[in-house]
Amino acid sequence: MTSIKMTVNGKSVEKEVADQTLLSEFLRENLRLTGTHVGCDTSQCGACTVHVNGKSVKSCTTLAVSLDGAEVTTIEGVANGELHPMQVAFNDNHGLQCGFCTPGMIMSGIDMVNRYKASGQELTSDAIRHELEGNICRCTGYHNIVKSIQDAAAKM
Amino acid sequence: MYSTTYHKPASIEDAIAALNGGEDTKILAGGQTLIATMKQHLAAPSDLVDIRAIGGMSGISAAGGALTIGAATTHAEVASSAEVKSLCSALCDLAGGIGDPAVRHQGTIGGSLANNDPAADYPAAILALGATIKTNTREIAALDFFDGLFTTALEENEIIVSISIPVPQKAAYAKFPQPASRFALVGVFVAQTDDGVRVAVTGAGEDGVYRHQGLEEALGSNWSASAAAGVPISPDGLMSDLHGTAAYRANLIGVMAKRAVAAT
Numbered sequence: 099m100t101s102i103k104m105t106v107n108g109k110s111v112e113k114e115v116a117d118q119t120l121l122s123e124f125l126r127e128n129l130r131l132t133g134t135h136v137g138c139d140t141s142q143c144g145a146c147t148v149h150v151n152g153k154s155v156k157s158c159t160t161l162a163v164s165l166d167g168a169e170v171t172t173i174e175g176v177a178n179g180e181l182h183p184m185q186v187a188f189n190d191n192h193g194l195q196c197g198f199c200t201p202g203m204i205m206s207g208i209d210m211v212n213r214y215k216a217s218g219q220e221l222t223s224d225a226i227r228h229e230l231e232g233n234i235c236r237c238t239g240y241h242n243i244v245k246s247i248q249d250a251a252a253k254m
Numbered sequence: 255m256y257s258t259t260y261h262k263p264a265s266i267e268d269a270i271a272a273l274n275g276g277e278d279t280k281i282l283a284g285g286q287t288l289i290a291t292m293k294q295h296l297a298a299p300s301d302l303v304d305i306r307a308i309g310g311m312s313g314i315s316a317a318g319g320a321l322t323i324g325a326a327t328t329h330a331e332v333a334s335s336a337e338v339k340s341l342c343s344a345l346c347d348l349a350g351g352i353g354d355p356a357v358r359h360q361g362t363i364g365g366s367l368a369n370n371d372p373a374a375d376y377p378a379a380i381l382a383l384g385a386t387i388k389t390n391t392r393e394i395a396a397l398d399f400f401d402g403l404f405t406t407a408l409e410e411n412e413i414i415v416s417i418s419i420p421v422p423q424k425a426a427y428a429k430f431p432q433p434a435s436r437f438a439l440v441g442v443f444v445a446q447t448d449d450g451v452r453v454a455v456t457g458a459g460e461d462g463v464y465r466h467q468g469l470e471e472a473l474g475s476n477w478s479a480s481a482a483a484g485v486p487i488s489p490d491g492l493m494s495d496l497h498g499t500a501a502y503r504a505n506l507i508g509v510m511a512k513r514a515v516a517a518t
Contacts, residue, residue, distance in 0.1 A: 100260065116257060117257070117258055117259055117260040117302070118255045118256070118257055118258050118292070120255075120289075120293075139293065140290060140293070141286065141290055141356075141357065144354070144356065147356055150359075153330070153359040154355055154356040154359060155356050155359050155360055156356045156357065156360075159285060159286060159289045159290055159357075159360070160285065160289070160360065161260065161282075161285065161289065161302075163260045164260065164262070164282070164285075164304055164306075166262075206355065206356065209355065209356075210355065213355075217334065229355055231353075231354040231355070231436065232353065232354025232355060232356050232357060233354075
C-alpha cells in the first residue's frame, strides 16, 4: 500500500492504495466518481478516458500510484457551474444513444480540440474521425458524435 | 492484476538498486503494453520500477547530424516535435500512427524498443535509420539490438536511456494496420542514409523486425516505387495467422515498400 496525493477535479485527495490499483478503479471505487466508465478494460474502447495533467489517458491502463502529485480531470470535473461546451454540443447534436461511451467521448473530444487549437490546425470532420480511433461507440452513433465535437470546437 | 510493489526512483543508481532488490522486477516506461499484460496475468512482476521520474530520461534534442530522443519520451511528444519534423518527418508520421491519442500520451519509445513486439512500429524505424540505443552501461547499434520475438540484446535490468538517430537523407514509413489492434500487419520503413539504403520490415517476420536485402539492393541502385515493385518478396520466414497468411504479408511488403518510397 502506498499513500498518494493528487488533485482530482480541482480538489486535493489523499488515499492509501494498493500499488496495482488502476486509475479507473481508484476513481470509481475509492473516490466514487463513477462517471468514468470501464468498457473493455483492455485500453481499446476509450470509455475510461480521463485527463492527467491536461492530456487524455486511458485510466484502465494507468496505475494510480504512478500519479502522485498529478492533476486529474474526469467527466465530473468538466462542467464549471454550467455544462462544458462539449457537453452542450453532445446534447444539441444528439451525440449519444445509450450513453455508455459518452464520458470517454467527451474527454477525448475536449483533448483533441485543445491540441488542435494549440497547434493552430483545423479540426475537420475527417480529423475527428481519425482522432476517435481509440473511442468505440457500440451503438455505432459516430456520425452525431463527430458533429458534436465539430460543433463544440467552433465554440471552445 | 496480481499484487506488485511500485518504485519511482529519481536516479539511474536508485533504479538499478530497485531492479536488483526485487525477485522479479520489470521496468515501467509508459505501461501501455506492460499494464495490459499484467491485467491478463501474462506478467506478474513482484516489483515495478517506473523510470519516468529519472532526470534526463525524456526530451528531444538535435546536434551533429543526429537526433537524440530520451527513452521515456512519449509517442505524442515525438509526433508533435518541430525538431523531429524538420529532420526526420517520417518518425513523426510513425509515432503519430501508434495506437490512439490517449495511448500516445503515455507510451514511450524506450518501452516500445525494449518490448520488441514483432508488430510494433518503432523497431522498423530504428533498424532502417541505423540508430544507436544508449543504455545505462553501453551503446548498442540497432543492427545488434533486435534479437527475435520480444527479445533484445538488453541484459537483465539494463535500462535504455536514449536513442540516437542519424538524420537520414530521405525516409518514409508505410503501414498497413491490422484493423482491430492498429498494430502493423505489415509496416515498411525505407531510408536513404549516409551508409546507403536500408529497408526494415515489421509485422511480418517470424523473428520480428528484419531488413529486406532484395529491396535494399533494388532501391540502392534506383530509388523509385517501380524499382521496389520489381523485387520478388518471398513468404519464407513470414508469419501466418488469422489476420493474414505469409503470402498475403509478402505481397503487402511490396505494396508498403512502394508506398513508402513514393512518399519520400
